[in-house]
Amino acid sequence: MEYETNYIDPNIKLSLFTGKIFKTEVMFENHMLVWFIAGETKIIQAAGTYIFGAGDIFLIPRNQLTTVINYPKNGQAHQAVAMHLTKEKLEDFYSRFKPEGKSQPLQQVYKFEKHPLLESCFASLIPYFKLGTTLPPAIAGIKIDEAISILRNIDQSVDGLLANFEEPGKIDLTHFMEQHYMFNMPLDKFGYLCGRSLATFRRDFEKIYHTTPQKWLTEKRLHLAHYQIAEQKRKPNHVYLETGFENLSHFSYAFKKHFGYPPQVLAVKAN
DSSP, X not given: OOEEEEEEETTEEEEEEOSXXXXXXXXXXXXXXXXXXXXXXXXXXXXXXXXXXXXXXXXXXXXXXXXXXXXXBTTBOEEEEEEEEOHHHHHHHHXXXXXXXXXXXXXXXXXXXSOHXXXXXXXXXXXXXXXTOOOXXXXXXXXXXXXXXXXXXXXXXXXXXXXXXXXXXXXXXXXXXXXXXXXXXXXXXXXXXXXXXXXXXXXHHHHHHSSOHHHHHHHHHHHHHHHHHHTSOOOHHHHHHHTTOSOHHHHHHHHHHXXXXXXXXXXXXXX
């Protein structure tokens, strides 16, 4: 099995990927606190691209369209421990501890520079994974509380993210789509993040762009890929992963159909 996930609690897991490359596009329903043990991962969001390696600890905000690309590194498979910081757990935590500053949905990925307290918190979970046993609920709750408390101690601005429990409201559709078109997500996810039902999203989209979301998304992704190959000298087998296509063959077919030549020909000319 190339990808394996082991849970010691519904909100605490160890992920192991032994293949060459693993890509997924997700919108996390919960904030994700990740301790990266081995391998390398690339996190792509509208706000930026982040690359993490062994020992890095980072927090991915919920309700953000995210592309995750995992690789082996230095002969070691991708391995990471992740905590789901659920809305219910955070509401319970902040009912007991007053948040610092104003609560607001901050969008960047937080990176914590191999902080010893966070490392110790995560490392204490490893014996449970090795034993193959579940974590007693009381201990799991304590460990998640510990992680949240350490995050707040390191960076008080994190309360602005963790203590905000609002759901996405209706926002400017044009601005959102221009920032997020490269994410290959179901249309209902786009609608949700724009504060619209699927039917309203389709109606508003076609009123603005005079075409269907599917056609517009494909063309935008193809033009982004063309730019990255022609101007940034990137290889097609790297570009398709980051421009919303499921696999290289589908990307090559769509590219040739739209531009009249395959991406490999453009790559040779560009180089």
